[in-house]
Amino acid sequence: MSCIRAVLPIMGSCVAFLLGILCLFAGSQRQLLPQASLLTLYTGGAGGAGAPDYFSVYTMSYCTGFQELCVSDETTNATTIKNEIIGCSDRSVLFTFNPSEAILNALGTPSGTLSPDEWPSCITDDFEALGPTNTTMVVFFIFGTTTAALAIGARIWSIACTRASSRPPSYTGDPSPRFDSETPPSRVEFLIFLVSLFSFGVASVIASVITTEFVKLINTSGNGHGVSATTSTSFLGMAWTAAVLQALCTVYILIDIIRYRARCRMPPSELPEQKPLVGCD
Template sequence: MKVDFKSIFPAITAFIAFILTLLCLFAGSQKDLLNNADLLTLYTPEGHSDTAHNFYSVHVMSYCQGVLGTVDAGETSVARNVTECSSRTLLFAFNPTDAWPEEIITHGPTLEWPRVISDDFNAFSFTSRSMAVFYIIGVGAIGFALVSCLSSVITRKAQTGLFEFGFMVLGALSISIASIIATVIAFEFVALINAHGDGSDVSAQYGEKFLGMTWASTALLLVGTISCFINVFVRGYEEQEPEMPVGKDEEEG
């Protein structure tokens, strides 16, 4: 069976976007699973003991914590040493008070923790959870789009192409909204934390790798959706255009 590249191009873009979105969802759920592809990293004051954590990388469904250290003696570059990650939660929202109930808040008078930052995270908890919901909806929609595309290639029925296009639209819309929310958190929320943490040695930094993956997924889905639209509503109807019936006079002639 000869397969036209144009007919499977949306599936190729959707499959790559599917992998990228899964990486965005599951990054940081284990110590060695893309813990550097975080939504943002919160840096806290250094404690008096060797076990105190001084950075927390926040992901979509979990967070990781660890300590900072230099790469080599005599160098100024800093390496992040992840010690552990939290359990994966479907509707996750990072709560700094739960993350370090003993290390920072009750560690001593020299580690004054600005409570306003905890309030900031609580205020953005609904936003974080809604972002996760859109990612999950997007993953499901992309998966159904891939199944529909495979069925469309095999059966060559227009109905399956319509299903494919519908799921592609839903997936592109969901991932686009999730990416917008992630960008708002990365820039606006991080700037808010830095403003409130000024003077307390508390700062935040957004994750460039995460934003790159989520917007790459969004771009691929948008391109795939446009291509799918052309396949279904332009090429599809051109290929299925019925022939003009032959008149009786022509048949008799």
């Protein structure tokens, strides 16, 4: 059981690391978590003939898509709308989604312009104002993911060093402490876990604001033009799960440090008695 307790922070950080990677690289390809977008912008017919029906906006890229009406039940002629992504942009840490440029690129005229009658400039202005906020969120996701990997390495290194320097088991009743898998964490480990928690927490808060308040702003600005936006729970689920896991790991490390220091301050007479190991004949 002590071995399992020692590797619990490693397992939690591994999951947080993988979730951070998925948050950063979602939408970089059509098949890579297309549902884990920050928001989806529906053009509502704006942008002119041939313009995409929607854009899925991710942390470092966006994807272009069209909607197709399909018959889901031939007996009742029930129909459903199918979303089909046709392409995604390149990844960039300094990514800023510009819907006007995205529409022009989809139409094959990147050097052209859209008139105010074709596309509302207020929507483009809103996304340009969002650019610095999105970049800040990406940077914190990178810090959180990187420090989660460092936390894994620091914990493994601490356990390996303690095992290498521990004394072999005694068969003569020697009461000196022996290595068990319950290796006390260091303050450096705690600091790394804390930085990862802080980074994931800030990034998740920013993502929550974008998917709630910014989506409301887009719906208000585009109400008269048929432009709307929706959000997805998949991205927020991954982001907050990573933050919660690092929070649990950080609290676990802190409790382990406090418990170990309290045990070190106990007089020898109050320490649990260790039974001598008996050798085999």
